[in-house]
Amino acid sequence: xxxxxxxxxxxxxxIRDVVVPAMALEAEGHExxxxxxxxxxxxxxxxxxxxxxxxxxxxxxxxESGYSPSYGLAxxxxxxxxxxxxxxxxxxxxxxxxxxxxxxxxxIIFAAILEEGTKVLAPGPHxxxxxxxxxxxxxxxxxxxxxxxxxxxxxxxDIECKMDDDVxxxxxxxxxxxxxxxxxxxEINKLLAIAEKWPNCVIVADEIYDxxxxxxxxxxxxxxxxxxPVISLNGVSKVYYAPGWRIGYMALHDPLKVMVDLxxxxxRLLRSRLCASTPAQMGYLAGLESNRSWMESHKSKVKxxxxxxxxxxxxxxxxxxxxxxxxxxxxxxxxxINWAVDDKAFVLxxxxxxxxxxxxxxxxxxxxxxxxxxxxxxxxxxxxxxxxDRIDKFLVRHRSAKE
Numbered sequence: 001x002x003x004x005x006x007x008x009x010x011x012x013x014x015i016r017d018v019v020v021p022a023m024a025l026e027a028e029g030h031e032x033x034x035x036x037x038x039x040x041x042x043x044x045x046x047x048x049x050x051x052x053x054x055x056x057x058x059x060x061x062x063x064e065s066g067y068s069p070s071y072g073l074a075x076x077x078x079x080x081x082x083x084x085x086x087x088x089x090x091x092x093x094x095x096x097x098x099x100x101x102x103x104x105x106x107x108i109i110f111a112a113i114l115e116e117g118t119k120v121l122a123p124g125p126h127x128x129x130x131x132x133x134x135x136x137x138x139x140x141x142x143x144x145x146x147x148x149x150x151x152x153x154x155x156x157x158d159i160e161c162k163m164d165d166d167v168x169x170x171x172x173x174x175x176x177x178x179x180x181x182x183x184x185x186x187e188i189n190k191l192l193a194i195a196e197k198w199p200n201c202v203i204v205a206d207e208i209y210d211x212x213x214x215x216x217x218x219x220x221x222x223x224x225x226x227x228x229p230v231i232s233l234n235g236v237s238k239v240y241y242a243p244g245w246r247i248g249y250m251a252l253h254d255p256l257k258v259m260v261d262l263x264x265x266x267x268r269l270l271r272s273r274l275c276a277s278t279p280a281q282m283g284y285l286a287g288l289e290s291n292r293s294w295m296e297s298h299k300s301k302v303k304x305x306x307x308x309x310x311x312x313x314x315x316x317x318x319x320x321x322x323x324x325x326x327x328x329x330x331x332x333x334x335x336x337i338n339w340a341v342d343d344k345a346f347v348l349x350x351x352x353x354x355x356x357x358x359x360x361x362x363x364x365x366x367x368x369x370x371x372x373x374x375x376x377x378x379x380x381x382x383x384x385x386x387x388x389d390r391i392d393k394f395l396v397r398h399r400s401a402k403e
Contacts, residue, residue, distance in 0.1 A: 018347060022357050033387045035376045036357045038177070038328060040241045043378040045301050048242045049294050055286030056245070059279035068278040070271045072098025072249065076281045079288040084232065084251050087210075088223030095252045097266060098276050102208050102233045102248040103129055109204065109231060109250065112265040113168050114139035121162055122171040123154070125178055125331065125364035125372075127206070130171055139168070143368055151322045152179035152331065156190050163194060169202055170195050172221060175209040178364050178374040179331040180324020184217030188224050195228045202259070203230045208248070211239035211295060214303055215325035222253035229259050236284040238327075241298065245280040302328050302377075305384060309377045312388040318395040330375045331361060338398050340371045347373055349398075354390035 022032050040046040071077065077096040084091035099105040106129055114120070116138030122130040124143030131141045142162055145155035159170070172191060175182045183191075195201050205221035222230045235248025250266075252259055309330055313321045318336030339346035344360040351357050361372025377384065 017363070018351070018357060018359055021348060022351060025351070025355065030355050032351070032355050032357050033379070033383060033390075034357045035379060035387060036359045036374075038238070038376050038378075039243050040238065040298075040328070040378055041243060044380045046241055046298055046378060048240070049287065051290050052240065052242065052283045052287045056279050056283030059282035064278050064282065066278065068275045068281065070273075070275050071267065072096065072276060073278070073281045073285070076285045076288075079285055080249055080251065083288055084220070084222070084234075087220035089220060089225075089253055091222070091251055091253070095254075096249055097252075097270055098247065098249045098281060099235075099270075100248070100276050101237060101243075101246040102206065102235050104246075104273075104276075105233055105248055105250040106130070106204075107133055108266055108269050109169070110134055110137055110139070111269055112262055113202065117166060119164075119167045120169045120171060121159065121167050122169075123173060123176065124368035125361065126171075127173060127177045128364065130173075131365075142167075143365055145368060146176070146179060146181065148322070148333070148368075151325070152176060152181035154181075154183060154187055154191070156187075156194065159191070159194055163198055163201070165198070165200060167198060167201050169204050171204045171206065173206040174218065174221070175213060175324070175326025177209070177327055178329045178359075178361075178369070179322070180327045180329050181322075182213055182215045182217050182325035184215070185219050185224065188219060188221050192221075192225050192228050199258075201228075202262075203228055204233065205230055206233045208234055208238050209327040210234065212299065212302060212328060213326040214306070218326060222251070225253060225255060227256055229254050229256070236280075236287065239295070240284065240287045242280075242283065242287075245277065245283060247276055247280045247284045305377050305379070305381065306330075308381055308384055309375065309388075312385070316388065316392045316395065318399070319391075328376060328378050330377055331364075331369075331372050332375055333372050336395055336399065339395075343369075343371055343373055350391065350394050354394050356387050356390050 077093045080096045081091045081093045110133050114137040118139045120134045120141045122141055123146050134141050145158040146152040195203050222232050230253040232251040236245050237243035313319045320333040320335050321330050334340045343362050347358050347360040359374040361369035
């Protein structure tokens with residue numbers, strides 16, 4: 001038996017791991033209501049806009065299937081820099097690096113910054129790659145708390161007590177995945193004030209859901225930073241509804257010019273992996289340069305489905321939720337005593353009996369996510385109602401069995 005590396009064997013990705021038992025049920029002929037993956041294309045009425053698709057196709061028709069520059073197409077970098085600058089900071093073309101989605105951007109950042117004994121401070125609960133990838137470089141991810149009874153607001157005291165000279169990256173996901181919390185100007189300024197005390201620390205601002213803010217409070221982290229280095233992450237997946245294109249970017253905000261060596265390392269890594277998809281970059285370019293009025297229709301549908309879920313959860317005994325301010329997730333608390341202590345068992349049993357697929361909260365943090373599940377609320381209203389009917393029936397049935 002050929003051995004597997006410890007780094008590969010230890011990786012967990014709850015969002016996709018729960019798909020394995022769902023696939024087995026599908027193979028038996030069962031239809032599964034999938035509310036687990038944040039892929040807007042999987043749900044009705046949220047298609048990639050036609051002008052972006054046409055731009056992608058036109059690029060292919062012109063034979064643009066070769067390698068493109070390692071840092072991204074020049075005109076796409078220009079469009080991204082313009083878009084980032086519109087958020088309140090001076091983003092230059094050379095500050096932008098195009099990647100295979102935000103996930104690859106993270107891998108590049110981790111490889112360029114982290115070493116044995118260094119740390120990443122990330123919110124808990126968190127998007128799984130923030131926990132999985134740093135260990136590959138000998139680093140450790142430390143979770144800072146989000147206040148589950150205060151709309152999942154950032155616990156700044158917890159961050160303060162966990163910061164030290166070994167923390168190289170302080171992560172904010174805004175709007176947050178999986179909780180939907182949106183940090184506003186006051187919160188971000190508090191985060192920057194903490195980071196300013198630690199000269200080895202860079203803030204990673206994952207803002208992939210910035211166009212899905214229902215609170216009106218979202219603001220670019222880079223726009224508020226006058227001294228702390230910030231790496232902003234964004235891309236085509238969520239707000240432009242094209243996750244399968246795998247185009248994202250990092251934009252470096254370096255007000256005091258302390259990331260010169262780091263920038264060189266990032267560029268070396270980007271060159272070594274060649275380039276991102278050329279025609280997909282052209283599709284994203286069309287999205288950035290064209291009229292974005294179509295986004296309001298998509299956002300309206302997402303907001304309507306969000307409200308339906310809030311209303312349904314309020315009427316189901318055994319569930320509670322803090323209303324999310326952005327993104328398209330709800331992190332639902334299990335108050336039913338049968339399941340509050342084992343959220344993974346709840347998710348797997350619900351899948352087995354009712355064929356509704358969610359993600360267990362402990363998959364986003366063993367401690368800080370326990371007793372919850374994440375729900376993607378992008379399905380159409382009829383499907384969401386069926387799912388909640390089944391969840392309610394499941395909870396009632398198991399309560400009755402215990403009595």
